[in-house]
Amino acid sequence: MMQTESRHKILRQTNQRKIILEELQCLTCHPTAAALHDLVKKRLPRVSLGTVYRNLELLSDCGTIQKLDFGEPHKRFDGNPTPHYHVNCQQCGRVDDVPMPLHPILEDEASIITHYQISGHHVAFSGVCPHCHGKKSD
Amino acid sequence: MMQTESRHKILRQTNQRKIILEELQCLTCHPTAAALHDLVKKRLPRVSLGTVYRNLELLSDCGTIQKLDFGEPHKRFDGNPTPHYHVNCQQCGRVDDVPMPLHPILEDEASIITHYQISGHHVAFSGVCPHCHGKKSD
DNA sequence: GTATTTGCAAATACTTTGCAAAACC
DNA sequence: GGTTTTGCAAAGTATTTGCAAATAC
Numbered sequence: 562m563m564q565t566e567s568r569h570k571i572l573r574q575t576n577q578r579k580i581i582l583e584e585l586q587c588l589t590c591h592p593t594a595a596a597l598h599d600l601v602k603k604r605l606p607r608v609s610l611g612t613v614y615r616n617l618e619l620l621s622d623c624g625t626i627q628k629l630d631f632g633e634p635h636k637r638f639d640g641n642p643t644p645h646y647h648v649n650c651q652q653c654g655r656v657d658d659v660p661m662p663l664h665p666i667l668e669d670e671a672s673i674i675t676h677y678q679i680s681g682h683h684v685a686f687s688g689v690c691p692h693c694h695g696k697k698s699d
Numbered sequence: 700m701m702q703t704e705s706r707h708k709i710l711r712q713t714n715q716r717k718i719i720l721e722e723l724q725c726l727t728c729h730p731t732a733a734a735l736h737d738l739v740k741k742r743l744p745r746v747s748l749g750t751v752y753r754n755l756e757l758l759s760d761c762g763t764i765q766k767l768d769f770g771e772p773h774k775r776f777d778g779n780p781t782p783h784y785h786v787n788c789q790q791c792g793r794v795d796d797v798p799m800p801l802h803p804i805l806e807d808e809a810s811i812i813t814h815y816q817i818s819g820h821h822v823a824f825s826g827v828c829p830h831c832h833g834k835k836s837d
Numbered sequence: 838g839t840a841t842t843t844g845c846a847a848a849t850a851c852t853t854t855g856c857a858a859a860a861c862c
Numbered sequence: 863g864g865t866t867t868t869g870c871a872a873a874g875t876a877t878t879t880g881c882a883a884a885t886a887c
Contacts, residue, residue, distance in 0.1 A: 573841060573886050594877080609844045614877060616842095630770035634852085635876060648815050659809045664802070671797045671824045677786050679826040686809045688817040711861050711866060732852080747869045752852060754867095772877080773851060 572619060580604050581616045585626060586640035591647070591656040593635045631656055631685065644681065650690035659686060710757060718742050719754045723764060724778035729785070729794040731773040769794055769823065782819065788828035797824060 584600045598613045620626045629637040631649045646659040672679040722738045736751045758764045767775040784797040810817040
């Protein structure tokens with residue numbers, strides 16, 4: 562149900578793939594496929610949304626990028642594949658990184674309590690971003 | 700973008716709503732709308748999937764239940780509205796509670812680093828459930 | 838030259854919505 | 863009795879897929 566088997570398939574280097582990855586990797590927040598498509602279209606006007614979806618899927622299967630889900634109807638993508646925590650603004654919806662150390666100890670606690678073999682964890686914070694709370698207090 | 704305004708609307712007590720909530724609350728794992736619809740149909744054969752979706756939405760707006768998202772294409776629902784952590788089996792997809800104490804200290808760290816006003820956090824573990832890893836070792 | 842990838846459009850999966858009839862208070 | 867809720871079917875949104883032409887190696 563969960564695991565994809567397409568990991569480690571060799572990907573050809575196409576211009577579309579290269580530019581999709583470049584655009585994603587130079588962002589500090591985490592766009593949806595449609596938002597990334599808009600960015601990529603500025604450099605490759607004929608690129609299709611389907612190609613963006615296909616490449617984001619392949620790149621996350623390869624472990625080059627990661628897919629994020631914040632309970633919105635659409636997924637978001639992160640050009641940094643290393644595990645790290647995220648924060649989501651409840652007012653504008655943006656998703657940012659939280660560059661704090663991971664707490665692997667949580668996994669030990671969870672594994673004792675649940676008897677699952679725990680292999681990872683993710684922390685999702687929610688709140689109001691500096692830009693949105695700045696608007697109110699000014 | 701994120702907040703619904705329908706909180707605190709007074710809900711009438713219908714038989715459908717009552718049974719949907721009862722069925723959800725007596726589960727220890729967290730079903731999708733379709734799975735819950737199947738359960739509810741055993742007691743109310745003519746209930747529609749639309750009604751299940753509408754009630755799950757209303758009940759989570761009221762804070763009676765919570766909506767969960769594990770990056771699957773469908774949402775899951777939890778009859779327990781109190782914040783707690785969850786674990787997701789990468790083999791069979793089931794989602795269980797992790798009844799461990801919350802770590803509110805994480806929010807302090809995140810708020811210093813991000814300058815967000817943090818109002819909550821959720822931890823999602825992933826791994827292999829006892830049933831699935833039991834199958835392998837037996 | 839062969840296998841992969843693309844653009845396009847159609848299909849799919851999940852969820853939401855419009856509407857008239859039924860149920861609630 | 864007026865308002866909410868339901869069942870049904872149709873619509874909506876995000877994503878995936880089939881296919882022939884184009885591209886990569």
